[in-house]
Structure formats: structure tokens, C-alpha cells
Amino acid sequence: MRSYYLAKIREQNPLIHNITNIVAANYCANGLLALGASPIMAVAIEEMEDVPAISQALVINIGTLVGKEIEAMLLAGKTANKLGIPVILDPVGVAATQYRKRIVAQLLEHIQFSGIRGNAGEFAYLAGVDWKVKGVDAGKGEANLNSICQQVAQKYQTIAMMSGEVDVVSDGNRIATLHNGTPMFPKITGSGCLLSAISGAFFAVADKSDYFNAAVECCSTYAIAGELVAKSLKETQYGQFYTGLLDKLAEISAQEVEQNGRVNYV
Numbered sequence: 192m193r194s195y196y197l198a199k200i201r202e203q204n205p206l207i208h209n210i211t212n213i214v215a216a217n218y219c220a221n222g223l224l225a226l227g228a229s230p231i232m233a234v235a236i237e238e239m240e241d242v243p244a245i246s247q248a249l250v251i252n253i254g255t256l257v258g259k260e261i262e263a264m265l266l267a268g269k270t271a272n273k274l275g276i277p278v279i280l281d282p283v284g285v286a287a288t289q290y291r292k293r294i295v296a297q298l299l300e301h302i303q304f305s306g307i308r309g310n311a312g313e314f315a316y317l318a319g320v321d322w323k324v325k326g327v328d329a330g331k332g333e334a335n336l337n338s339i340c341q342q343v344a345q346k347y348q349t350i351a352m353m354s355g356e357v358d359v360v361s362d363g364n365r366i367a368t369l370h371n372g373t374p375m376f377p378k379i380t381g382s383g384c385l386l387s388a389i390s391g392a393f394f395a396v397a398d399k400s401d402y403f404n405a406a407v408e409c410c411s412t413y414a415i416a417g418e419l420v421a422k423s424l425k426e427t428q429y430g431q432f433y434t435g436l437l438d439k440l441a442e443i444s445a446q447e448v449e450q451n452g453r454v455n456y457v
């Protein structure tokens with residue numbers, strides 16, 4: 192796999208508008224800065240036309256959504272669609288409650304998402320496949336993960352980015368499986384949320400016709416960064432992993448990505 196967009200992010204420093212959850216907001220902002228992008232976290236309905244107008248991508252994450260934030264998400268998403276900037280959805284824990292299901296249905300009905308990033312439990316729900324979820328975590332199921340990811344891409348006309356031990360990326364036609372990462376990722380909270388946030392940065396510097404490759408590069412770069420950090424840590428050093436991942440996002444090189452990336456096209 193070629194590393195192309197990482198350098199573009201560092202050159203162009205795109206501003207990424209995040210409407211995200213209270214657990215991971217700070218980590219997402221720091222991760223975007225480390226990578227070379229700029230974050231703006233904004234959720235007030237009064238600024239949901241102005242912020243997309245100065246941003247190069249919008250990331251909507253429903254992790255701890257309350258009350259009227261849905262109106263802000265809808266307005267920001269529609270504004271971003273009108274402006275033609277990419278919009279990413281992270282449907283955190285969508286299968287866990289009726290409320291989350293309703294919210295995500297509304298977002299998918301009114302906003303065209305350039306990318307959707309979630310774990311297997313979230314994607315199985317979106318694809319309409321039987322799965323046993325556990326809150327915001329991936330849970331367990333028997334269905335074919337490649338097919339689930341492809342179905343999500345087709346159903347929502349989007350780039351589907353499904354994370355887990357193996358990440359799967361699909362544009363509905365092509366499917367890539369990404370074999371990097373570390374079991375330390377699920378031991379820190381917000382690692383998926385940060386992946387969604389940085390996918391905003393990769394899409395921001397890519398042409399629409401190349402979002403699939405930008406997504407493959409994004410998910411690989413992130414998983415490789417974690418994998419390289421984990422190599423120098425003891426199995427339980429989750430705190431070091433949390434901060435080490437930020438450091439590695441800042442220093443990872445195109446060469447490291449290209450040397451360590453394990454991508455298969457199915």
C-alpha cells in the first residue's frame with residue numbers, strides 16, 4: 192500500500208469539524224493535532240452553518256448524544272453536504288438502544304455520508320445482520336465480516352470502514368482487508384472514535400473519486416501506528432499506549448506505513 196495522503200494532511204493542515212462524544216472529544220482533538228490536522232469541536236445549533244463553512248470535513252459521532260444535539264447534527268450534515276465537504280458517521284453503540292437506532296436512522300435519511308466508520312457490532316446492525324452487541328463494544332457474531340462491510344457500503348452509498356482485529360474497507364464494489372493493529376486498542380476508550388476523526392482528515396485531502404484508497408490508507412496508518420507503539424510496551428501498559436499512540440501519529444513516516452502495511456484486496 193502506498194502512503195500518499197499522510198503527507199498531504201501534514202502539508203495542508205485541514206480543519207476537521209467534530210460533533211463527538213464527551214468521552215473521546217479531547218482525545219480526538221489531540222489525535223488530529225498529532226497527525227497534522229486541526230480540530231474544532233462544536234455542537235451548538237447556532238453555529239452549525241458557520242463551522243462547516245470554514246471546515247474541510249465533518250465527523251458526526253453519536254457516542255453520548257443528548258437531547259437537541261440531533262438537530263445540530265442534522266443541520267451541520269446538511270450544510271456540509273451543500274458545501275460539498277466530506278461527512279463521516281461513527282454510529283457508536285447503535286444497536287444497543289432504541290434511541291440510538293432512531294437517531295442513526297434519521298441521520299442516514301437526511302445526510303449523505305462519504306464514510307461510515309464503526310465496529311462489527313455497529314456494522315452488523317446497519318447491514319441488518321444478526322449479532323450480539325455489548326454496549327459500545329463490538330460483541331460477537333458468526334456472519335461474514337467482509338460481506339457485512341460491503342453491504343453497508345452498498346446500502347448507504349458510502350465508504351464503509353469496519354474496524355476490529357482485521358479492518359475491512361469497502362466502496363460497495365471493492366473490499367480491502369487490513370491486517371495490522373494490536374489487542375491494546377480495545378483496552379483504551381475512544382480509539383475507534385479517534386480513527387473516525389482522522390478519517391475526516393484523510394477524506395479532507397482526497398478527491399471524492401479516491402475516497403476508497405484514502406480510507407484504506409487511513410485505517411492502515413492508524414493500526415500500524417498502534418502496532419508499532421505496542422511493540423515497546425508491556426501487555427498492561429494501557430496508559431502508555433494511550434499517549435504513545437498520539438506520539439506515533441505525529442512521527443509515523445510514509446516509509447513506515449509502506450513497510451508495515453498488510454493489505455489484501457478480496
Ligand SMILES: Nc1ncnc2c1ncn2[C@@H]1O[C@H](COP(=O)(O)OP(=O)(O)OP(=O)(O)O)[C@@H](O)[C@H]1O
Nearest residue numbers: 310354355356372373374376380381382383384414
Ligand atoms: N483485537 C484487535 N487486534 C488488533 N487491532 C485491533 C483489535 N481490535 C481493534 N483493533 C484496532 O483498533 C482500532 C479501533 O477500532 P475498534 O474496533 O476498537 O473501534 P471501536 O470499537 O469503535 O472503539 P471505541 O468505541 O472504543 O472508540 C482500529 O485501528 C482496529 O484496527
Ligand SMILES: Cc1ncsc1CCO
Nearest residue numbers: 212214254255283327381
Ligand atoms: C465508552 C463510551 N460510551 C459512550 S461513547 C464511548 C467512547 C467509546 O466509544
Ligand SMILES: [Mg+2]
Nearest residue numbers: 283310383384
Ligand atoms: Mg466505537
